[in-house]
Amino acid sequence: MSTYVLMRLLESAPHRYDRGIQILTFGHVGRAYDRLVRQISPGQRVLDIGCGTGALTLRAAARGASVRGIDRDAEMLAIARERMAQEHLEDRVELADEGVAELDAEPAAGYDVVMSGLCFSELSPDELRYTLTQVRRMLQPGGLLLVADEVLPSGFVARLFYRVVRAPMVVLTYLLTQQTTHAARRLADRLNDVGLAVIDEQRSLLGSFTCLVARRQDDPAAPAAAT
Numbered sequence: 001m002s003t004y005v006l007m008r009l010l011e012s013a014p015h016r017y018d019r020g021i022q023i024l025t026f027g028h029v030g031r032a033y034d035r036l037v038r039q040i041s042p043g044q045r046v047l048d049i050g051c052g053t054g055a056l057t058l059r060a061a062a063r064g065a066s067v068r069g070i071d072r073d074a075e076m077l078a079i080a081r082e083r084m085a086q087e088h089l090e091d092r093v094e095l096a097d098e099g100v101a102e103l104d105a106e107p108a109a110g111y112d113v114v115m116s117g118l119c120f121s122e123l124s125p126d127e128l129r130y131t132l133t134q135v136r137r138m139l140q141p142g143g144l145l146l147v148a149d150e151v152l153p154s155g156f157v158a159r160l161f162y163r164v165v166r167a168p169m170v171v172l173t174y175l176l177t178q179q180t181t182h183a184a185r186r187l188a189d190r191l192n193d194v195g196l197a198v199i200d201e202q203r204s205l206l207g208s209f210t211c212l213v214a215r216r217q218d219d220p221a222a223p224a225a226a227t
């Protein structure tokens with residue numbers, strides 16, 4: 001549960017990222033991604049925010065979706081391009097060197113599905129707020145947001161345990177990379193605030209990892225109830 005923060009170390013060696021993340025999480029993240037992409041149907045238009053080396057992007061494309069992956073790390077994208085070519089998915093995948101700050105250039109209601117794996121926890125609170133607002137704008141009515149990421153556990157004891165176990169990793173990672181991750185707090189409420197209702201959520205790793213599906217609500221004036 002405390003190992004997400006070590007992602008930052010893996011990102012500084014992108015060629016080791018995929019293997020590293022599988023080892024660190026005992027394959028948990030890969031299984032979560034496999035589950036999430038079952039929501040995607042052939043022919044759908046999909047955006048992957050912080051696509052990295054393409055773990056979610058390529059899974060979605062393999063299901064027949066047309067996928068645009070954006071990431072601000074050119075080295076991670078270079079690996080995604082290699083994998084895309086190896087898996088012969090070039091005709092269904094478009095990769096762009098873009099940060100979330102550029103999401104306003106994406107078309108309104110342009111996607112059936114927006115997804116993100118382990119990226120929201122790398123955004124500052126302001127970036128996350130902005131990104132969620134953009135996600136709602138970019139989704140067509142009834143479109144889905146799929147998220148697999150680190151979150152703050154909900155109970156007091158679980159949160160305390162999480163912070164204590166995580167602290168040494170935070171220090172180590174910060175010393176080596178000057179970066180850390182920010183487990184999202186009350187993600188379902190934040191989604192609700194921008195008009196995205198959580199319709200399914202599975203928590204694991206003592207409540208610190210979420211795999212959730214949210215749907216765009218059609219009436220922005222009436223925020224949906226989160227489940």
Ligand SMILES: C[S@@+](CC[C@H](N)C(=O)[O-])C[C@H]1O[C@@H](n2cnc3c(N)ncnc32)[C@H](O)[C@@H]1O
Pocket residue numbers: 007011049050051052053054055056070071072073076098099100101116117118119122123127
């Ligand atoms: C932990 S990696 C996950 C990559 C991929 N989604 C996966 O699951 O394998 C997080 C990714 O988010 C990207 N990222 C972080 N902040 C970003 C931002 N502001 N805009 C775009 N990408 C960002 C990083 O460059 C990195 O590739």
